[in-house]
Structures are given as structure tokens and as C-alpha cells.
Amino acid sequence: MKLALFGGSFDPPHLGHLAFARFALQALAPDRLLWLPAGRQWQKPDQMMAAPRHRVNMLERLTAGEPRFAVDERELHRRGPSFTSDTLREFAAEHPGAELMFLIGQDQYARLPTWYRVEIVTELATLVVVPRAGEAVVTPPGLGAHRLQVLQMPDVPLSSTAVRQAIARGEDVGPMVGAEVASYIASHRLYEKKP
Ligand SMILES: Nc1ncnc2c1ncn2[C@@H]1O[C@H](COP(=O)(O)OP(=O)(O)OP(=O)(O)O)[C@@H](O)[C@H]1O
Ligand SMILES: O=C(O)c1ccc[n+]([C@@H]2O[C@H](COP(=O)([O-])O)[C@@H](O)[C@H]2O)c1
DSSP, X not given: XXXXXXXXXXXXXXXXXXXXXXXXXXXHOOSEEEEEEOSOOTTOTTSOOOOHHHHHHXXXXXXXXXXXXXXXXXXXXXXXXXXXHHHHHXXXXXXXXXXXXXXXXXXXXXXXXXXXXXHHHHXXXXXXXXXXXXXXXXXXXXXXXXXXXXXXXXXXXXXXXXXXXXXXXXXXXXXXXXXXXXXXXXXXXXXXXXX
């Protein structure tokens, strides 16, 4: 059993996330790839976050049609900060003997030494890292032994920040998030500037 886990704020999810996840399905051939929206990303306390329900609904729309994708809501139901070490411990207990792979972009890989109890993360999961924004994958100083797989995927120059900024400018974000998520955002008026 091979489980790929893709954690993120997904505020909102976009086509860069989808490209990464699809590439990982091809490259890693996991039995399942679970998308894990963060409840409280403790390192982004001031950042706007759409309500958990909206982020789950957007993820359901983005990932529809791929049977190996599923959205796992456990971090949304947990009290307190969303620590990846807690999540991986839960998966390891639920699936003894399974190979766990945690997907992250280079920006988060670079920050890994700042994560809470990162040694548990690196003990329990293989890190699957993609370059981002033209930055090659570089192991950050101070990160202990870990299993690493680099996916050489063509860069998809998109971020949730860029999507939120485009919405604030009144632009159509369909090309960034896909038609389904764009219409969900518009119908719920997410990320619009409050008057
Ligand atoms: N375009 C992309 N290509 C590859 N990986 C990405 C891309 N965008 C985000 N990721 C990765 O997906 C994970 C979740 O990202 P997150 O939900 O924070 O999106 P983001 O676009 O980085 O958001 P923000 O702009 O708000 O920081 C992170 O590991 C991040 O590195
Ligand atoms: O466990 C931690 O301390 C930790 C610190 C920062 C980020 N993470 C996780 O890394 C994933 C990507 O985070 P982000 O902010 O880039 O969306 C997401 O699952 C976060 O919960 C985890």
C-alpha cells in the first residue's frame, strides 16, 4: 500500500496544485492520493483563509473525476494547529506497513527545519518535492536524515496568493483554478475585497 499525502492551505486550490498531484500519480503510482486541507496553518496566522467548508468544496471540484484522489478532512476537525507530524502519526497507525509519501513544493521544503517535530515527519514519510517558481530543489541546512524524491515537473507558475490578487482586481481566474472552482468562488464571492 502506497499512500501519497498532499497537505496545503488550498486557499484557494489552483491548477498548479492539480498539475503537481497528477504528475505525482504518474511518477509514484500510489494507491491513493489524499488532499489534506490544513485547519490552522500556524505559520500563516494573519493570512486570509476561506472557511474550511469552502476550501473542501473547491478541492472536491478541482479533483473530481480522478478516482485515486480524495479529500481528507482530518486536520479541519482537529483542535489547535495543524501539525503534519500528528497527521502522519495518525496515518501510520491506521495503515501499518504502508509507504507514506508527503508532497511539498520547494518553498515549503526550504522551511522544513522550522516545522514542529520535523524529525517525526522525516521518519514516517518520504518527501516528494517539486521545484517552484524556477527554484531548483535544495536541501535546507539543518534538516536531518530524510528520504527524498524530487519530481522534475515543468514549472506551473501559479500560487493561491496570485489567485487572490487577481480576484481583488476583478479578473477572471478560470485559467488559474479551472472553470468549476472559478464559478464556485464567484457564486460565494470568496476573496473579494470587503467595502
Ligand atoms: N504552482 C505550484 N507548483 C507546485 N507546487 C505548488 C504550487 N503551488 C503550491 N504548491 C505546493 O503545494 C503545497 C500547498 O500550497 P499552498 O496551498 O500553500 O498554495 P500556495 O500557492 O503556495 O499558496 P500561497 O500563495 O497562499 O502561499 C505547498 O507544498 C506548495 O509548495
Ligand atoms: O507541521 C508543521 O509544523 C507545518 C508547518 C508549516 C506547514 N505545514 C504543512 O505543510 C503543508 C503546506 O503548507 P502551505 O502553508 O504551503 O499550504 C500543509 O499541509 C501544512 O499544514 C506543516
